[in-house]
Amino acid sequence: MQINVLLFASLRDAAGGDVIEIEVPEFATAADVLSELKDRVPESATLLSSCRVALDCRYVSNATSIAGAKEIAIIPPVSGG
């Protein structure tokens, strides 16, 4: 299925946009999303290994299913403060 994924910071710059549409299996997990993004944005593969996934503004583990999520965001290591 097709899903939209929100991107931030250097990942957004590398992908050239704040959202990317990707194709994932029907029962995809957060790990599947990261894996597909490594293929689509290969120059960010290393960074993606350090990214977390947030579903509807909550961090989830890589094993979590994305089913039912209204918003999927990739959170690179943060540097606020």
Next chain:
Amino acid sequence: MQINVLLFASLRDAAGGDVIEIEVPEFATAADVLSELKDRVPESATLLSSCRVALDCRYVSNATSIAGAKEIAIIPPVSGG
């Protein structure tokens, strides 16, 4: 010899003034000053055991001679901040 000693906080209240004139031996130490004050302000004897002496705005040990000091102050346990 006669010396003037500065008093503060509850010691000042007990002595009824911010300075007290006391008589001490010629080669008196800080300990001698505290000792004489215990006689002169007996209701503060316990507090005086916890007081430090400052000569010219510096804390000194009880064994220090007061000779040459321009100002002698008794510093009860402090509670600023």
Next chain:
Amino acid sequence: MQRRLPGPKKLQSSLLSVAVEQVPKFSCQVCLVQKPIDIAQLQPLISDHDAGAHGWFYGVTRRRTGDKITASLSYQAHPVMAEKELARLANEAANRFELKCIVIVHRTGEVPVGEASIVIGCSSPHRRQTFAALPWLMDEIKREVPIWKRETYTDGSQEWVHPITEVT
């Protein structure tokens, strides 16, 4: 501008037998802003007659990092999630350190040298609680809140800062 959060729900539900007036009360307010943080406006937000200790931390854009000279910083956020995470951390700090009030403001967009990107204020009955809460909050914010910093150096180069951490 401020987001006023509900009280400590977890505490309330686990202390049902306690009279309502004995449940600890605190005020938590967090927000993101896109202009200079108005510090004077924040002061009254942490006042409480039973709080003898008020502490503030300001994170300010620094000119020098190692050998490099910073011209400016720019912060990008996932704004909704960032405010949610700030609110979660503020509530956790209030519970953990028995704070009376807490306010956290993070600025996004360009933050020139000498200006604050983050301001945290909190108040507590005694100073130990405030002194423990502020470093804890800064550590957590730098680990959990989806906000990113981009350095622009005086040589014109730019880089996003992504401290490499273990994925949880």
Next chain:
Amino acid sequence: MQRRLPGPKKLQSSLLSVAVEQVPKFSCQVCLVQKPIDIAQLQPLISDHDAGAHGWFYGVTRRRTGDKITASLSYQAHPVMAEKELARLANEAANRFELKCIVIVHRTGEVPVGEASIVIGCSSPHRRQTFAALPWLMDEIKREVPIWKRETYTDGSQEWVHPITEVT
């Protein structure tokens, strides 16, 4: 109102072989005041382009101490010695924690509930230094600086506070 102190003399004399521009520089300002502490006026005193962390602590008259309700506090000082001790501690903190700037203001006389008796601000390149300096300074000030607090409770009773400590 402010007392600007000389640089770190001890460091300078023990580092004579170091070029002058490498000697750490910092700004220390301390004073006693007899009216409300003007916090807005103090903010610029700790600004420094290489200080990414600014921390402030306010000690505020609290309404409740244990079961007693405080109507007001009054502070008495040995003013000359108190400023000397504050300056000594400020300089020691600046050296010990590598601070860029430090300011300490202590109010004397009556300090009503909700108003600050002491304000300490400091700045440093990174936040760890500021977070370490503030609690250290408060502990030292409460031990060393000749200032005394008198509680006036709502029942009209008054007492000087003299925490019993070992005599050094």
